[in-house]
Amino acid sequence: MKVNFLGTGTSQGIPVIGSQHSVCHSLDTKDKRLRVSVWIEWEDKSFVIDCGPDFRQQMLISGCQHIDAILFTHEHSDHTAGLDDIRPFFFKQGNIPIYGHTRVLNNLKRRFDYIFETENKYPGSPGVLPIEVVNNISIVIDSKKIIPINVMHGNLQVFGYRFDNFAYLTDVKSIESEEIDKLKNLEVLVINALREEPHNTHFNLQEALDFITIVQPKKAYLTHISHILGFHEEVQKKLPNNVFLAYDNLIINI
Numbered sequence: 001m002k003v004n005f006l007g008t009g010t011s012q013g014i015p016v017i018g019s020q021h022s023v024c025h026s027l028d029t030k031d032k033r034l035r036v037s038v039w040i041e042w043e044d045k046s047f048v049i050d051c052g053p054d055f056r057q058q059m060l061i062s063g064c065q066h067i068d069a070i071l072f073t074h075e076h077s078d079h080t081a082g083l084d085d086i087r088p089f090f091f092k093q094g095n096i097p098i099y100g101h102t103r104v105l106n107n108l109k110r111r112f113d114y115i116f117e118t119e120n121k122y123p124g125s126p127g128v129l130p131i132e133v134v135n136n137i138s139i140v141i142d143s144k145k146i147i148p149i150n151v152m153h154g155n156l157q158v159f160g161y162r163f164d165n166f167a168y169l170t171d172v173k174s175i176e177s178e179e180i181d182k183l184k185n186l187e188v189l190v191i192n193a194l195r196e197e198p199h200n201t202h203f204n205l206q207e208a209l210d211f212i213t214i215v216q217p218k219k220a221y222l223t224h225i226s227h228i229l230g231f232h233e234e235v236q237k238k239l240p241n242n243v244f245l246a247y248d249n250l251i252i253n254i
Contacts, residue, residue, distance in 0.1 A: 001040065001041065001042045001043075001163065001164065001166060001253070001254040002040070002041040002251060002252070002253050002254075003038055003039075003040055003166065003188070003190075003251065003252050003253075003254065004038065004039040004040075004041070004062050004064075004249070004250075004251050005038055005221075005223065005246045005247065005248060005249065005250040005251075006034065006037040006038060006039055006048075006054075006058035006061075006062060006248070006249075007033060007034030007035045007036050007037045007052065007054055007058060007248055008033045008034075008036060008223045008224070008225055008246045008247055008248055008250075009033025009034055009035055009036060009224070009225060009226075009248075010033075010035075010036070010078070010194060010224055010225060010226045011035065011076070011077070011078040013033055013034055013035055013054070014031060014032055014033040014225075014226075014227045015032065015227070016227060019227065021227050021228070022231075023227040023228075023229075023230065023231055024227050026231060026232075028231065028232060028233065029247075029248075030232035030233070030245075030247040030248075031227075031231060031232050032248065033225060033247070033248055034052075034054035034057065034058060034248055035052035035053055035054045035078045035079070036050065036052065036078065036079070036170055036192075036223055036224045037049060037050045037051065037052055037054075037055070037058060037079075038050075038168055038190070039058075039062055039064055040163060040166075040168075042144060042163055042164070043144075045068045045141065045142065045144055046064065046066050046067055046068050047067070047068060047069050047070075047071060047146075047163075048064075048067055048069075048070045048071070049070075049071050049072075049073065049161060049168055050070075050071075050072060050073055050079040050080070050170075051070050051072070051079070051080060051081075051082045051083050051085075051086065052077070052078045052079050052080065052081055052082050053077065053078065053081040053082050054082065055082025055083075055085045055086075056082060056085040059085070059088075061249060062249070066089070066092075066093065067086070067089050067093070067096060068097070068141060069096070069097040069098070069099055069141060070086070070096060070097070070098045070099070071098075071099045071100070071133075071139075071146070071159075071161055072098065072099065072100035072101075072104050072108075072159075073158050073159055073160065073161075073170055073171060074100075074101070074104060074153060074156060074157070074158040074159070074171060075100075075103070075104045075107040075108065076171070079171075080104075080107075080108060080111075083098075083108060083112050083115065083126075083128075084112065084115070084125075084126065086126045086128075087124070087125070087126040089126075090126035090127055090128075091126075094127070095127040095128055095129045096126065096127070096128050096129065097128070097129045097131055097141075098128045098129065098130055098131065099131045099132075099133050099139060100130075100132070100133055100159070101132070101133055101157065101159060102132050103157075105130045105132065108130075109130075115127065115128055116128065116130070133148050133159055134148070135148055135150040135159075136148075139161075144163075146161050146162065146163055147161065147162040147182055148160070148161060149161065149162060149167065149169060149175075149179050149182055149183065150175075150176070150179050151169060151171075151172045151173075151174070151175045151179060152172070152173055152174045152175065153171040153172065153173055153201050153202070154173050154200055154201030156201070158170075158171050158172070160172070162182060162183065162186075164254075165185065165186055165187040165188070165254065166186065166187060166188045166189075166190075166254050167183055167186055167188075167189050167190065167217075168190045169189070169190065169191050169192065170190070170191075170192045170223060170224045171192055171201070171202060171224060172191065172192055172202070172203055172211075173199075173200070173201050173202055173203060175211075180214060180215065183215045183217075184215075186215065186217035186218070187217065187218050187219065187254050188217060188218070188219050188220070188221065188252065188254055189212065189215055189217035189219075189220045189221070190220070190221045190222075190223055190246065191203065191208050191211060191212065191220060191221075191222060191223070192208065192222070192223055192224035193205045193207075193208035193209075193222040193223075193224070193225065193229070194224060194225065194226050194228075194229070195226045195228040195229045196228075196229065196230075197228070202224065205222075205229065205235075208222055209239075209240070209243065212240075212243060217242075218242065219242050219243075219244065220242065220243045220244070221243075221244050221245075221246040221250075221252070222239075222243065222244070222245050222246060223246045225245070225246075232245055232247060
């Protein structure tokens with residue numbers, strides 16, 4: 001399995017427009033973060049988690065040629081606003097399967113109604129095959145099983161996903177013990193760590209590290225990072241030996 005971090009930033013990305021914060025002016029490429037997303041190549045299958053406003057740029061940088069499915073964590077714009085840019089994949093492949101909570105799919109139908117239109121459809125628009133994700137029911141795509149992980153983003157339900165011995169969770173603030181049980185025996189866990197200060201709807205750094213201690217993956221990568229967390233190289237020096245600050249275009253093999 002190959003995991004390509006397409007974006008590791010928070011909702012505004014880094015640099016933030018108009019910001020004079022020192023991290024936003026860093027010359028280190030690891031401090032420049034597009035909106036959060038990953039591309040997973042699992043044997044002969046290709047999955048993208050979330051499709052934010054930087055999707056087109058991310059696809060061009062990564063060289064992704066085919067998508068078997070897009071899995072949505074939740075409906076916020078930094079995770080969904082790039083849906084129209086699946087057009088090149090649609091023109092090559094036909095309707096693209098998209099997976100998400102019913103609430104998320106309904107939200108996308110309202111915002112991108114022309115994509116979901118079945119009659120008098122504009123010929124230049126993409127098409128999707130929406131598929132509901134239900135907690136405690138695995139997604140099976142050919143021989144591949146993906147386990148949804150139910151978490152809370154403040155008061156909003158969000159899905160993370162487990163692929164074999166890899167799990168990806170973002171925008172987490174709380175998680176029930178029965179969902180943590182689904183994360184046993186991981187090689188790699190990806191989890192959000194917004195900043196050092198507490199936040200109402202996201203793990204801060206200490207909460208993410210505490211969660212990693214509970215789950216005990218062999219390695220963990222932090223994502224959905226704000227510029228306020230600090231410079232990449234400085235933050236990395238403070239982390240445990242098995243915890244790494246993810247960065248855009250990082251590729252890991254599992």
